[in-house]
Amino acid sequence: MKKLLSLAAMLIAALSLQAQDSLMFRKIYDEALTNGKGYEALRYLCKNIGPRLSGSPNAQKAVDWGKKLMESYGFDRVYLQEVMVPHWVRGAKEEAAIIDGKTRIPVPIAALGMSVATPASGITANVIEVHSLKELETLGESAIKGKIVFFNRPFNPRFIETGDGYSDAGDQRFMGPAVAAKYGAVAAIVRSLTPDINDYPHTGGTLSTPGVKAIPAAAISTQAAEKLSRMLKLRKLPLIKFWFKQNCQTLPDEKSYNVIGELTGTENPNKFITVGGHLDSWDLAEGAHDDGTGIVQSAEALRIFKALGYRPKNSVRAVFFMNEENGHKGGLKYAEEAAKNKEEHIAAIESDFGGFTPRGFTFDGLPAATLEKINKEWKPLFVPYYSDRLTAGFSGTDIEPLRETVPSVALIGFLPDSQRYFDIHHTPTDVFENVSKRELELGSASMAALIYLIDQHGLK
Amino acid sequence: MKKLLSLAAMLIAALSLQAQDSLMFRKIYDEALTNGKGYEALRYLCKNIGPRLSGSPNAQKAVDWGKKLMESYGFDRVYLQEVMVPHWVRGAKEEAAIIDGKTRIPVPIAALGMSVATPASGITANVIEVHSLKELETLGESAIKGKIVFFNRPFNPRFIETGDGYSDAGDQRFMGPAVAAKYGAVAAIVRSLTPDINDYPHTGGTLSTPGVKAIPAAAISTQAAEKLSRMLKLRKLPLIKFWFKQNCQTLPDEKSYNVIGELTGTENPNKFITVGGHLDSWDLAEGAHDDGTGIVQSAEALRIFKALGYRPKNSVRAVFFMNEENGHKGGLKYAEEAAKNKEEHIAAIESDFGGFTPRGFTFDGLPAATLEKINKEWKPLFVPYYSDRLTAGFSGTDIEPLRETVPSVALIGFLPDSQRYFDIHHTPTDVFENVSKRELELGSASMAALIYLIDQHGLK
Numbered sequence: 001m002k003k004l005l006s007l008a009a010m011l012i013a014a015l016s017l018q019a020q021d022s023l024m025f026r027k028i029y030d031e032a033l034t035n036g037k038g039y040e041a042l043r044y045l046c047k048n049i050g051p052r053l054s055g056s057p058n059a060q061k062a063v064d065w066g067k068k069l070m071e072s073y074g075f076d077r078v079y080l081q082e083v084m085v086p087h088w089v090r091g092a093k094e095e096a097a098i099i100d101g102k103t104r105i106p107v108p109i110a111a112l113g114m115s116v117a118t119p120a121s122g123i124t125a126n127v128i129e130v131h132s133l134k135e136l137e138t139l140g141e142s143a144i145k146g147k148i149v150f151f152n153r154p155f156n157p158r159f160i161e162t163g164d165g166y167s168d169a170g171d172q173r174f175m176g177p178a179v180a181a182k183y184g185a186v187a188a189i190v191r192s193l194t195p196d197i198n199d200y201p202h203t204g205g206t207l208s209t210p211g212v213k214a215i216p217a218a219a220i221s222t223q224a225a226e227k228l229s230r231m232l233k234l235r236k237l238p239l240i241k242f243w244f245k246q247n248c249q250t251l252p253d254e255k256s257y258n259v260i261g262e263l264t265g266t267e268n269p270n271k272f273i274t275v276g277g278h279l280d281s282w283d284l285a286e287g288a289h290d291d292g293t294g295i296v297q298s299a300e301a302l303r304i305f306k307a308l309g310y311r312p313k314n315s316v317r318a319v320f321f322m323n324e325e326n327g328h329k330g331g332l333k334y335a336e337e338a339a340k341n342k343e344e345h346i347a348a349i350e351s352d353f354g355g356f357t358p359r360g361f362t363f364d365g366l367p368a369a370t371l372e373k374i375n376k377e378w379k380p381l382f383v384p385y386y387s388d389r390l391t392a393g394f395s396g397t398d399i400e401p402l403r404e405t406v407p408s409v410a411l412i413g414f415l416p417d418s419q420r421y422f423d424i425h426h427t428p429t430d431v432f433e434n435v436s437k438r439e440l441e442l443g444s445a446s447m448a449a450l451i452y453l454i455d456q457h458g459l460k
Numbered sequence: 461m462k463k464l465l466s467l468a469a470m471l472i473a474a475l476s477l478q479a480q481d482s483l484m485f486r487k488i489y490d491e492a493l494t495n496g497k498g499y500e501a502l503r504y505l506c507k508n509i510g511p512r513l514s515g516s517p518n519a520q521k522a523v524d525w526g527k528k529l530m531e532s533y534g535f536d537r538v539y540l541q542e543v544m545v546p547h548w549v550r551g552a553k554e555e556a557a558i559i560d561g562k563t564r565i566p567v568p569i570a571a572l573g574m575s576v577a578t579p580a581s582g583i584t585a586n587v588i589e590v591h592s593l594k595e596l597e598t599l600g601e602s603a604i605k606g607k608i609v610f611f612n613r614p615f616n617p618r619f620i621e622t623g624d625g626y627s628d629a630g631d632q633r634f635m636g637p638a639v640a641a642k643y644g645a646v647a648a649i650v651r652s653l654t655p656d657i658n659d660y661p662h663t664g665g666t667l668s669t670p671g672v673k674a675i676p677a678a679a680i681s682t683q684a685a686e687k688l689s690r691m692l693k694l695r696k697l698p699l700i701k702f703w704f705k706q707n708c709q710t711l712p713d714e715k716s717y718n719v720i721g722e723l724t725g726t727e728n729p730n731k732f733i734t735v736g737g738h739l740d741s742w743d744l745a746e747g748a749h750d751d752g753t754g755i756v757q758s759a760e761a762l763r764i765f766k767a768l769g770y771r772p773k774n775s776v777r778a779v780f781f782m783n784e785e786n787g788h789k790g791g792l793k794y795a796e797e798a799a800k801n802k803e804e805h806i807a808a809i810e811s812d813f814g815g816f817t818p819r820g821f822t823f824d825g826l827p828a829a830t831l832e833k834i835n836k837e838w839k840p841l842f843v844p845y846y847s848d849r850l851t852a853g854f855s856g857t858d859i860e861p862l863r864e865t866v867p868s869v870a871l872i873g874f875l876p877d878s879q880r881y882f883d884i885h886h887t888p889t890d891v892f893e894n895v896s897k898r899e900l901e902l903g904s905a906s907m908a909a910l911i912y913l914i915d916q917h918g919l920k
Contacts, residue, residue: 033617157493157898160845195898357817357877359846385620386819386849386877417817417846417877419898438617438655438879 055087070261091247122245145184177217278324293355331398350396362393515547530721551707567684582705605644637677738784753815791858810856822853
């Protein structure tokens with residue numbers, strides 16, 4: 001009987017805890033939806049600063065803006081964390097490309113990030129179309145040498161999560177040019193990583209192989225890729241040539257910063273929950289969804305706590321990481337400093353998949369039993385807010401290095417709806433106008449709500 | 461032992477049924493995502509036909525187009541169902557409005573659907589701002605007579621489903637002008653039904669009270685509403701007047717049609733599963749999300765079955781309803797004919813909340829035990845496709861009359877993400893460009909998948 005009574009008492013306590021949490025959720029969402037500041041902050045970042053690739057004057061402007069923004073929110077501590085970053089520039093002169101068959105057809109092109117330039121007059125060669133890196137191996141040097149390799153495996157629309165489609169097709173952009181160089185290709189062009197058929201190229205980083213001379217690498221639009229492929233099928237190979245020129249170069253590394261804002265924990269000031277996105281963006285875009293939204297959502301999460309008078313038990317940090325796009329130096333630096341300062345990290349949450357309507361969160365490497373517990377206890381709280389998909393999955397590039405340096409950390413990715421992301425990803429259409437205020441605010445609220453639960457109940 | 465064995469056999473059969481369904485889901489989504497025809501059909505409807513309010517020449521064009529579209533898909537039967545519809549027109553002359561205080565400030569305005577015109581020179585009066593219909597009662601005739609009633613209760617952003625916000629604020633537009641007329645108001649203006657603050661008015665239908673002379677009623681933009689409200693607070697009431705003119709009129713009813721396409725059931729040709737949206741749209745918009753997407757998704761669901769060689773046991777009908785926006789005559793006619801023809805209707809599904817990324821379905825009046833069963837047995841099939849929110853809720857305006865005439869029918873609403881809908885609802889920004897191909901296709905697939913399950917397993 002005593003046992004039963006104490007069980008009942010525990011149940012009542014648990015229920016009222018649930019009710020408290022539920023109430024706090026409602027307050028968080030109300031604050032985000034009726035008093036959110038993220039949308040106007042994003043407008044400023046996109047419209048008054050704009051593209052902000054690492055090492056650029058605009059990246060420095062974004063650092064200054066980010067610091068001021070968080071100071072204006074009155075966080076307990078706002079500071080910069082110095083980090084050296086690569087400084088790649090597209091160059092001032094126009095990029096151009098021509099499919100040179102019976103007639104000369106200009107097509108839109110954009111150098112891939114970190115690529116080398118072509119000669120000033122451009123580069124011309126026959127084109128060899130491939131659909132995988134493995135195909136290069138099969139073809140061998142004799143077939144590839146002296147040619148422009150054209151990676152044209154389409155983004156597979158069958159994946160429901162477009163991020164999976166990106167990973168699936170992505171090796172062509174990430175590694176393709178470096179592998180083509182090994183086989184003697186003179187350049188590489190890559191079909192843009194999008195399921196959409198349109199006429200603007202999607203840029204993005206490409207890697208090089210140490211010890212192998214890098215070749216010029218560029219993205220062409222999906223429409224251009226379809227056109228080129230059709231022409232290669234219609235006409236004998238030597239009759240089709242491709243010409244393009246680009247003027248990009250890598251300058252010496254620059255000093256830059258992660259921008260960090262903190263609410264100091266009332267009970268455990270040296271235990272941390274990090275929430276972040278990246279401050280840098282590709283040079284072609286305003287970087288609205290990639291990743292302006294992640295930035296402003298992270299700051300919003302803390303601002304919401306301040307507005308509600310919620311003082312977290314553990315220290316909560318919003319981190320605007322520098323250099324996610326072409327080097328990950330900010331994320332590496334943050335992890336390195338965390339270890340150096342012997343910080344205990346409970347969890348890190350990253351928002352870098354766009355500011356679309358929330359679906360939930362992905363938990364990266366969390367024990368299955370913990371994930372099950374979270375689904376049992378926390379999922380019901382998120383259901384009314386449509387952010388209740390709590391699954392295993394990748395978290396984010398900037399927080400991942402923490403796994404090495406602070407192994408106890410739980411890595412979590414914010415999971416927005418992914419359907420529209422790769423229509424605009426790394427293109428000039430990634431602009432403020434394509435962000436929905438409500439979607440953005442619901443994301444901020446979801447992130448704040450999860451941080452609150454972790455702060456209150458931990459993740460064990 | 462025998463019992464155990466038969467239990468095991470049943471389990472295996474159940475599992476393999478689940479596996480079959482799961483395989484069919486994959487096929488449906490693959491067809492939609494790799495070979496979908498809905499997006500291009502929608503482009504034609506929006507760009508080559510455009511606005512298509514009931515009774516207009518464009519509505520007739522849309523009927524012809526819809527019939528041809530479904531014929532081109534090779535459905536077993538495609539036919540028109542005649543229905544008389546209201547014919548309201550905005551009129552050729554420009555609509556205009558001015559806040560007339562110390563200075564004269566022009567603001568955007570749009571007549572509400574079914575409203576009467578102002579005199580040709582417009583109407584001028586003092587403004588009385590109210591926030592509810594109840595407030596009119598409290599104020600009484602003495603305060604209201606001779607004035608323009610200004611309904612300005614904002615769309616509440618706290619609702620997570622924006623449809624709930626629309627219902628919450630909607631009485632001001634639906635009923636407000638009719639109630640104001642009873643108290644002697646000379647006209648009514650209504651704050652646009654959107655959580656967004658922007659400068660275009662959202663039109664939409666308004667009702668009248670039989671026996672009470674209707675007054676001119678119009679929507680003003682949310683920005684204009686904020687401005688007018690500020691001015692009313694700043695200056696004494698008699699100093700602010702409002703002037704507007706509109707030229708709308710209601711012409712005699714016109715003959716029009718629901719457009720119906722059918723795959724005839726192999727086992728139960730006289731049992732029906734209906735899927736539909738509405739073909740008419742407001743005159744200001746292309747009617748992309750409202751409700752071009754619902755139309756093309758309905759036809760897609762049947763087209764997908766054809767493409768996969770799936771022959772439904774029961775008859776499946778795609779219905780393009782006419783006149784959802786200002787009369788519901790198409791839905792009423794369909795329900796009336798269903799009863800007259802003694803059709804047995806298993807289920808009806810409506811898509812009229814935009815072509816946004818799917819969340820699931822709402823079941824309208826289904827017994828709780830059935831809904832529970834569906835969640836147990838069907839939800840897991842939808843989880844990989846992110847369309848697994850299967851809850852009780854409103855279905856749709858066009859299928860609702862079936863409840864009266866064929867009480868056995870299960871009414872179901874397609875539930876897309878609602879965050880962006882009321883930014884564009886009933887405005888010139890409801891255009892094709894604001895529809896995402898993938899979101900649209902995932903919706904078509906979700907609807908086809910649900911129809912498949914109902915066709916295979918019923919809803920009991």
